[in-house]
Amino acid sequence: MxxxxxxxxxxxxxxxxxxxxxxxxxxxxxxxxxxxxxxxxxxxxxxxxxxxxxxxxxxxxxxxxxxxxxxxxxxxxxxxxxxxxxxxxxxxxxxxxxxxxxxxxxxxxxxxxxxxxxxxxxxxxxxxxxxxxxxxxxxxxxxxxxxxxxxxxxxxxxxxxxxxxxxxxxxxxxxxxxxxxxxxxxxxxxRFSSLPQKQAAGGREPHEAYGLPKKFVYIPNQFWAHKNHEVAFRALGRLRDRAPDLCYVCTGSTYEHRVKGHFEKLRALLQEEGCEDRVILLGIVPRADQIEIMRHAALILQPSLFEGWSTVVEDARALGRPILLSNLPVHLEQDPPRAVYFNPEDPVELAEKLERAWSQSESGPDAEAEAEAVRVVEAxxxxxxxxxxxxxxxxxxxxxxx
Structure with missing residues (x-):
């Protein structure tokens, strides 16, 4: 045939x-x-x-x-x-x-x-x-x-x-x-759509499994140069005194094959900003654990300089979590609810918006927001x-x- x-x-x-x-x-x-x-x-x-x-x-x-x-x-x-x-x-x-x-x-x-x-x-x-x-x-x-x-x-x-x-x-x-x-x-x-509650169920409770603080901002990106951890770390440095309890949790591979020593430079930047004790680096974690970390986060931060169609954004949408997003055309096209956009080249703008969002946010999970998100994302x-x-x-x- x-x-x-x-x-x-x-x-x-x-x-x-x-x-x-x-x-x-x-x-x-x-x-x-x-x-x-x-x-x-x-x-x-x-x-x-x-x-x-x-x-x-x-x-x-x-x-x-x-x-x-x-x-x-x-x-x-x-x-x-x-x-x-x-x-x-x-x-x-x-x-x-x-x-x-x-x-x-x-x-x-x-x-x-x-x-x-x-x-x-x-x-x-x-x-x-x-x-x-x-x-x-x-x-x-x-x-x-x-x-x-x-x-x-x-x-x-x-x-x-x-x-x-x-x-x-x-x-x-x-x-x-x-x-x-x-x-x-x-x-x-x-355009793919993610529904991680059903597709990656069974993750461990992140506070118990990884010793995470009660409230945190989550950056789920691997440490590639275009993922732009630099602007996130510089913004955190500006908030060292204004929001002393604000901390990041980061997951993902630290290997960047294109830029030699990239991760080491980021570690040095954290020391320079005096924030190394406010960033928790977990490395690669199981997908199900990653979803649980995202569910419990107060905020998701996606500072990337370039994306095709961001899985981070789709996961945040499906979990009903608030997200701070670089104002890339593709992120504007994805248009998740509860999004705040910023210039990925401007740590000052990010710091201001991050401080405001942090003060207004609460740790997850949010059962009501998640249930509504599941209904929308299933469709x-x-x-x-x-x-x-x-x-x-x-x-x-x-x-x-x-």
């Missing part, structure tokens, strides 16, 4: 597990794809096969396999046995791709569609591409010239293909239009599921670029 003739429940969708401990955004994107598809009736969603799982934590893979429409590629079952089988699989995959002059993995040989694909794969018609953002254009100082050129060549090739291309926001679409004149791809904007997530199904149907109709 031709792909264009298949109904959605007859389609096999390969989902490579992008992301990992050093890029939790990719991992969360995969979660939200499956959560959106799970809202659909069985007859209106594809069968999903997880691929490229060798770098993923077993707990992450097992969590995604809990959905009854998701399975694991047999080769991945073999490859996960031990380190030796991982090596054998990688070697065989490389040899087959070289022999057949293919750019995509042998794991995809029986798949109808593959999504999300983040690297250009010439010669395949089933790839549904995803470009999260165009950060290298707007923050070039965070990338080497080689990496900027590599990302630009990859994105240019994807955009010039005839495949389906998924973007995460209207803001990203406007960036694409402004910087890439040769557009042939079939572009769709798909948003169902809508996201329907929109994603339509994108997959479109990709099947056109052979994903054939």
């Amino acid at each position: 031709k792909l264009s003739e298949k109904t959605l429940d007859q389609i096999l969708l390969a989902v490579p597990l992008i992301g990992g401990q050093n890029w939790l955004g990719g991992e969360n994107y995969i979660r939200n794809i499956l959560y959106a598809l799970a809202t659909l009736p069985p007859a209106e969603r594809p069968r999903v096969r997880l691929t490229s799982t060798l770098g993923a934590e077993d707990s992450v893979v097992d969590g995604l396999l809990s959905f009854d429409f998701v399975d694991l590629h047999p080769m991945m079952k073999f490859a996960r046995i031990n380190a030796a089988t991982r090596f054998v699989f990688r070697a065989v995959n490389w040899l087959v791709r070289r022999a057949l002059r293919r750019s995509d993995s042998i794991e995809y040989h029986d798949a109808d569609l593959v999504f999300p694909v983040i690297n250009f794969t010439p010669g395949t018609s089933r790839s549904i591409y995803w470009i999260g953002d165009f950060q290298e254009i707007f923050l070039p100082e965070l990338f080497t010239e080689e990496l900027r050129d590599s990302r630009n060549r990859k994105n240019s090739a994807i955009i010039a293909s005839t495949n389906v291309l998924v973007l995460s926001s209207q803001a990203a679409l406007e960036d694409l239009k402004a910087h890439f004149p040769d557009v042939r791809a079939n572009i769709h904007v798909w 948003r997530q169902s809508q996201a599921g329907r929109e994603l199904a339509n994108i997959l149907r479109e990709a099947a109709r056109q052979g994903a670029g054939a």
Whole structure:
């Protein structure tokens, strides 16, 4: 049967597990794809096969396999046995791709569609591409010239293909239009929605598990340079005397591959501001624990200099928590309730707004606000599921670029 003739429940969708401990955004994107598809009736969603799982934590893979429409590629079952089988699989995959002059993995040989694909794969018609953002254009100082050129060549090739291309926001679409004149791809904007109360339940009580103070501000971002912890730390320094009880809790990886010594510079900045005792650094915590920390926070702070579609914002929306947001176009597009916006380049403005919000806030959870948030976000997530199904149907109709 031709792909264009298949109904959605007859389609096999390969989902490579992008992301990992050093890029939790990719991992969360995969979660939200499956959560959106799970809202659909069985007859209106594809069968999903997880691929490229060798770098993923077993707990992450097992969590995604809990959905009854998701399975694991047999080769991945073999490859996960031990380190030796991982090596054998990688070697065989490389040899087959070289022999057949293919750019995509042998794991995809029986798949109808593959999504999300983040690297250009010439010669395949089933790839549904995803470009999260165009950060290298707007923050070039965070990338080497080689990496900027590599990302630009990859994105240019994807955009010039005839495949389906998924973007995460209207803001990203406007960036694409402004910087890439040769557009042939079939572009769709798909905004994911998070419902962490149901999807990451069972987290530990954060005051007991991590010894957190009764009231705190939570920054959930990993310590990448564009996440802009600097402005948050400088604002905290300005509030050292005016709000002496205000403290931050930070989670996320401290590894920044693009900027050498970035985390060490942030630690030095805290010492310079005299605030090292008012910032609690927890590192990477389980997703369920992260959600509980967010539920109990008085405020969420998202100071990022660039985002594609912020999971932090979607989580805060779903939990009914107040959030201070950098005034990026994408954050304004997300438009969460209980948001206060600030210039991410201005620690003085952030300090003023943070002080005001802190004095007016109370620690969570807020059962009433959370219940209302769940009602709204359930509808948003169902809508996201329907929109994603339509994108997959479109990709099947056109052979994903054939």
